[in-house]
Amino acid sequence: MPDSRAIGFIYPDHAAEDDYPLAERMLGDGTRLAVEHIYGTDLHAVEELLDLGSPERLTQGAQLLSRHQPSAVVWACTSGSFVYGWEGAREQVASLSEAAGGLPASSTSFAFVHAARALGLRRVAVAASYPDDVAKLFVEFLAAGGIDVVGMSSADIDTAAEVGRLSPEEVVELVAERNRGDADALLVPDTAMRTVALVEAMEQRLGKPVLTANQVTVWEGLRLTGAVRDVAGLGALFNGKVA
Template identity: 65%
Template sequence: MLNTATVGLIYPDHAAEDDYPHAAALLGVDLPVAHIYGTDLHAVPELLELGSPAKLAHGVELLAPHQPEAVVWACTSGSFVYGPAGARAQAEGLTRVAGVPASSTSFGFANAARALGVQQVAVVASYPDEIARLFLDFLAAAGIEVVSMSSADIDTAAEVGTLSPAQVLDLAVANDHPDAAAVLIPDTAMHTLAVLPELEAALGKPVLTANQVTVWEGLRLAGLLDRLPERPSLGALFTEITTDADR
């Protein structure tokens, strides 16, 4: 491990959390995962409940024995569903409870795009259209222009977690846009880390995925990015590392 550096992740239910041990092994850091539970439906009421202060506080309690240097709420939809101001309040509340810098996957996307100098993106969403459009609103508030958006209309995180690498690749390739400087794939329930090299090779541009930016955001908050080796297998985000993004 990188001097036993630890970033704690609060993850909803079970779907693609095995992406995190993959990243931890590549980066030489500790990424303990605390699971919180609720209905995994991609719908506004359920997502608001999933990202509630009480749920996140329980996640912090579960992570406490690991003494993380930063904490990330590893759920994109469970943060952007609150809107830009609500998501910021959520992250600030999580910081207070955790006692260390904290953020969410939604802010990870905004900060990662900024770090790469990306302003125009294509969004390849697994969510139903109604939920995916809330992510577009969040990105717009961060100054990121979405030139195209696709929705796979998958109702639950559990279903998303069953997508194969080939299906993930097909979704991305089919829904790229020539004006997009990067492709964003926003669901932490989707397995993406192992297929990142293929995604970027096929698209010829950076690909930002939920589990990738979750890890990056946590390492950024912990001040560890400058100490990491470049890892091409984790995409352009980890080979063009910058630290000037600011939640």
């Protein structure tokens, strides 16, 4: 029997998964954010990402999550979902839902689109940690979801492990340096980057909403279960207004 207070997240390898217990504490209402890991290469390269997000791996993740009895499951990986393209990512989520016994399912890539729509954003900039060729696939995914990307810059970091080792100061600078004045918001698409504790500081510095991968992934899980609400410290997305 699913636990209405539990949401399951399939997280690839290890990098910034501690953002989830932090977010759970910030929610502070008894919601459980259960994380289970699947493993593959952490290289930001198309073929490796297609393998990482394969039905076989996500089925394994769904099986691992079953002990938590979640009421929804989310593939907590941006690049391992948008690399499939819009329709491929839809099929990926449908397959994940089936593997999870019919539970509502989504992925971080769709979370970005849903979050941008929820805030009424139309023109965004992307501050990607990935190599340029992978980052461009995220831009294409956003465009398929009706989100206009007015600027994209990539930090050309090859692996998730390297991203996970960035200090808070390095994360804030990476994001701030890639801001665009003509963008309504800045999107930061890598669940390997620790950002949950930094969202509000980044929004205050830039004067606009900042959507980050782990932040929107948590929000998406709440959306799937009908439990989205105002939460202090998690940025404009969690207070329903532009920063």
